Amino acid sequence: MSDRALITGIGVVAPNGLGVKEYWNATLEGRGGIAPLTRFDASRYSSRLAGQILGLDPAEYLPNRLLPQTDVSTRLALIAAEQALADGVVDPAELVDFDIGVITSNASGGFAFTHREFANLWSKGPRFVSVYESFAWFYAVNTGQVSIRHKLRGPGAALVAEQAGGLDALGHARRTIRLGTPLVVTGGVDSALDPWGWAAHLSSGLTSDSAEPDRAYLPFDTQARGHVPGEGGAFLIMEDEHSVLRRGTGHSYGELAGYAATFDPRPGSGRPPGLRRAAELAIADAGLAPSDIGVVFADAAGTAELDRAEAEAITGIFGPHGVPVAAPKALTGRLFAGGGPLDVVAALLALRDGLVPAVPYEGKTPTAYGIDLVRGTPRPTAARAALVLARGRWGFNSAVVVKRADPG
Structure with a gap:
């Protein structure tokens, strides 16, 4: 076994593109997926914009038997996993089933499915509640459904840490590979855009109330007013380098070289947030120095307090304007468990193509932040390594x- 964990396949289900090519083209061109919420009548709510995946018919991708037993988020997970396996030229039937693990993250569970079944319970009675409610609501169901669909019997896990959980899933997948599993299907998705889920989003007090899709989510901007919730995410095939050689595919997007996670101290303790420490530990885990990092893909919360805290973490490591900062989630909204893996996809493609994606809106970054936010058009880069950051609520x-x- 090798300690190197390579990314050999990618699947993307994002508000601004399905599949790697469509998502990446839209991101480089500054085409977003934020628009008025259409899943229900949101006119009475303070926030009415979302990063929705439109025009996707799950029946075109999944067998009919799966549709009655799956929530929106599980359908997105199954589609992304299928894409990733195809992109990585992985045919599970040709491999040992116990050699392929599935490790996912989800922050919301099956919100829309559960809301519908609760409505049936309250209005019609328990006999009208789907038997699939017993598992369709659960955070771990995506791991289970992907495993069952592709007959994957290796190690399985599900991680829940809100926006940070997607990166935790990738970190746990790397750990699983180092413990001897040759290949892991990993990533995260989320979807909670039904009335119940929307109320949960708004309860954070951190969502934007703007009615302008192009101006609603402005991370690191003087006019930042909150984030826009979205749905989707990404799945990746993570593989031991010896497995890549054995399979003979000869393809890798790059390596997940470092990972770390921390937890913030309790409020009022006087101790600093843990984001900077997580970044420093991840860089050290990769065997690199800050000067080796060519671009940072930021968490980009979109509120003054949280953006300032992240800017302080970045400048504390790299110095003022010391590294380009990207925030592609400004085009999709915050995808919670799906946001980190999607940013990892963007980071890998940026390193591959030598282009850092830009936030498309005109604006001004507060001088006090001291960060070099890439704006307007993509910026050429010769970077060989990227840092991806994520924060979840509650620390x-x-x-x-x-x-x-x-290249060799």
Whole structure:
């Protein structure tokens, strides 16, 4: 076994693109997926914009028997996993089933499915509640459904840490590979855009009340007013390098070289947030120094307090304007468990193509932040490594370092 964990396949289900190519083209072109919420009548709510995946018919991707037993988020997970396996040229039937694990993250569970079944319970009675409610609501169901669909019997896990959970899933997948599993399907998705889920989003007090899709989510901006919730995410095939050689695919997007997670101290303790420490530990875990990091993909919360705290963490490590900062989630909204893996995809593609995606809106970053936010158009880069950051509510911090694929 090798300590190197390579990314050999990617599947993307994002508000601004399905599949790697469509998502990446939209991101480089500044095409977003934020629009008025259409899943229900949101006119009475203070926030009415969302990063929705539109025009996706799950019946085109999944067998009919799966549709009655799956929530929106599980359908997205199954589609992303299928894409990732195909992209990585992985045919589970040709491999040992116990050699393939599934490790996912989800923050919301099956919100829309459960809301519908609760409505049946209250209005019609328990006989009208779907038997699939017993598992369709659960955070771990995506791991289970992907495993069952592809007959994958290796180690399985599900991690829950809100926005930070997606990176935690990737970190746990790398750990699983180092413990001897050759290949892991890993990533995260979320979807909670039904009335119940929407109320949960708004209860944070951190969502934008703007009615302008292009101006609603402005991370690191003087006019930042909160984030826009979204749905979707990404799945990746993570593989031991010897497995890659054995399979003979000859393809890798890059390496997940470093990972770390921390937890913030209790409020009022006087101790600093844990994001900087997570980033420093991830860089050290990758065997790199801050000067080796060519771009940071930020958590980009979109509120003054949280953006300032993240800017302080970045400048504390790299110095003022010491590294380009990207925030592609400004195009999709915050995807919670799906946001970190999608940013990792963007980071790998940025390293591959030598282009850092830009936030598309005109604006101004507060001088006090001291960060070099990439705006307007993509910026050329010769970076060989990128840092990806994520924070979850209630104190979760995660960071990963990805390295560019070795041309050899």
